[in-house]
Amino acid sequence: xxxxxxxxxxxxxxxxxxxxxxxxxxxxxxxxxxxxxxxxxxxxxxxxxxxxxxxxxxxxxxxxxxxxxxxxxxxxxxxxxxxxxxxxxxxxxxxxxxxxxxxxxxxxxxxxxxxxxxxxxxxxxxxxxxxxxxxxxxxxxxxxxxxxxxxxxxxxxxxxxxxxxxxxxxxxxxxxxxxxxxxxxxxxxxxxxxxxxxxxxxxxxxxxxxxxxxxxxxxxxxxxx
Amino acid sequence: xxxxxxxxxxxxxxxxxxxxxxxxxxxxxxxxxxxxxxxxxxxxxxxxxxxxxxxxxxxxxxxxxxxxxxxxxxxxxxxxxxxxxxxxxxxxxxxxxxxxxxxxxxxxxxxxxxxxxxxxxxxxxxxxxxxxxxxxxxxxxxxxxxxxxxxxxxxxxxxxxxxxxxxxxxxxxxxxxxxxxxxxxxxxxxxxxxxxxxxxxxxxxxxxxxxxxxxxxxxxxxxxx
Numbered sequence: 001x002x003x004x005x006x007x008x009x010x011x012x013x014x015x016x017x018x019x020x021x022x023x024x025x026x027x028x029x030x031x032x033x034x035x036x037x038x039x040x041x042x043x044x045x046x047x048x049x050x051x052x053x054x055x056x057x058x059x060x061x062x063x064x065x066x067x068x069x070x071x072x073x074x075x076x077x078x079x080x081x082x083x084x085x086x087x088x089x090x091x092x093x094x095x096x097x098x099x100x101x102x103x104x105x106x107x108x109x110x111x112x113x114x115x116x117x118x119x120x121x122x123x124x125x126x127x128x129x130x131x132x133x134x135x136x137x138x139x140x141x142x143x144x145x146x147x148x149x150x151x152x153x154x155x156x157x158x159x160x161x162x163x164x165x166x167x168x169x170x171x172x173x174x175x176x177x178x179x180x181x182x183x184x185x186x187x188x189x190x191x192x193x194x195x196x197x198x199x200x201x202x203x204x205x206x207x208x209x210x211x212x213x214x215x216x217x218x219x220x221x222x223x224x225x
Numbered sequence: 226x227x228x229x230x231x232x233x234x235x236x237x238x239x240x241x242x243x244x245x246x247x248x249x250x251x252x253x254x255x256x257x258x259x260x261x262x263x264x265x266x267x268x269x270x271x272x273x274x275x276x277x278x279x280x281x282x283x284x285x286x287x288x289x290x291x292x293x294x295x296x297x298x299x300x301x302x303x304x305x306x307x308x309x310x311x312x313x314x315x316x317x318x319x320x321x322x323x324x325x326x327x328x329x330x331x332x333x334x335x336x337x338x339x340x341x342x343x344x345x346x347x348x349x350x351x352x353x354x355x356x357x358x359x360x361x362x363x364x365x366x367x368x369x370x371x372x373x374x375x376x377x378x379x380x381x382x383x384x385x386x387x388x389x390x391x392x393x394x395x396x397x398x399x400x401x402x403x404x405x406x407x408x409x410x411x412x413x414x415x416x417x418x419x420x421x422x423x424x425x426x427x428x429x430x431x432x433x434x435x436x437x438x439x440x441x442x443x444x445x446x447x448x449x450x
Binding site for chain 2: 048049058061063064065067068069071072075076087088090091094095098099132136
């Protein structure tokens with residue numbers, strides 16, 4: 001058994017991509033739920049620069065930033081590879097994983113945390129992100145890397161699960177099957193993988209958490225608006 | 226001779242990190258200067274998602290995003306390694322390279338493109354970035370990866386050369402030797418490497434380019450201010 005601990009939050013998409021990668025590698029680990037409103041001393045010690053989750057601690061050594069943690073996992077435990085061998089294909093997988101990194105918060109906060117005209121603009125940006133994934137990312141492949149789940153899928157997996165919850169709360173649908181048929185099918189392919197299916201956040205719990213944040217925002221905007 | 230082309234701009238720090246990596250590997254390549262106010266059809270074809278430079282084209286295949294290009298170069302041409310072998314040390318190097326990626330524009334645009342109170346805030350943010358590099362990044366090492374130049378140094382190399390030009394134009398000094406002695410020494414160590422010394426942008430040309438941008442900004446702010 002590895003000495004492996006993951007400091008994260010079950011409400012963070014960046015944490016879940018690490019959970020999925022560890023599980024796909026067949027690794028056991030201790031999960032430590034961090035309260036981001038009251039960060040633990042250990043978290044501050046492990047990640048003094050960003051003070052953020054997730055942090056993977058392997059044999060006492062901390063690795064931070066989810067994209068870097070994924071590369072570390074891939075290199076340390078080569079079983080069930082998340083990256084192809086060919087350097088060019090590897091670059092393509094990394095591109096979409098980085099795209100996920102760069103765009104998750106735009107997509108997440110944009111249409112969820114803004115109102116009025118700003119929200120409308122954020123919806124257009126969100127649709128553009130999905131369009132890029134549909135047209136340039138997936139093509140005719142089952143997963144972003146081809147026939148099997150890989151780094152980019154794990155990086156983007158948030159979309160397959162979370163987005164739908166946010167859409168329901170806000171009452172705006174971004175990922176419509178008719179507009180994005182391949183991406184919609186990919187969300188199903190992703191969730192059908194048994195390791196993923198067995199390791200998804202509890203939908204009701206997430207709905208309650210996100211809804212309370214959203215309602216808080218509405219109250220905030222009603223005071224400033 | 227490799228079929229290797231680099232689309233970039235001599236005024237872009239993201240381009241220079243790729244130039245430095247290619248040169249450190251001893252590779253010959255054709256450089257294609259892109260006009261970012263009038264993007265070429267080839268650039269749009271190679272990078273349809275971001276439409277940005279740099280793009281490395283190897284045997285006709287495009288690789289985009291400077292951090293991903295650096296990983297591709299490292300994997301394809303293993304001579305003069307930019308990354309250590311140990312996965313943990315590799316993660317640390319990638320952390321600082323990503324830190325550079327995430328912070329370059331904050332540092333660059335912040336104190337250069339803002340005025341008044343906003344500029345003062347940006348200066349504080351810039352100092353915080355330098356402090357992180359000094360205290361958590363360099364420690365007592367000559368380079369970010371240890372005794373030899375590596376991925377993080379190439380990623381951060383911009384600071385060793387550009388920052389000083391911006392400081393001169395704006396008239397604000399961020400990287401003072403007395404405040405950041407290790408980082409200051411690192412800028413000298415970086416520029417003393419012969420491959421780097423032979424491959425630096427022309428200071429006068431860069432000064433003229435950045436100064437015209439800065440003066441344009443002042444005119445803009447004098448109209449909106």
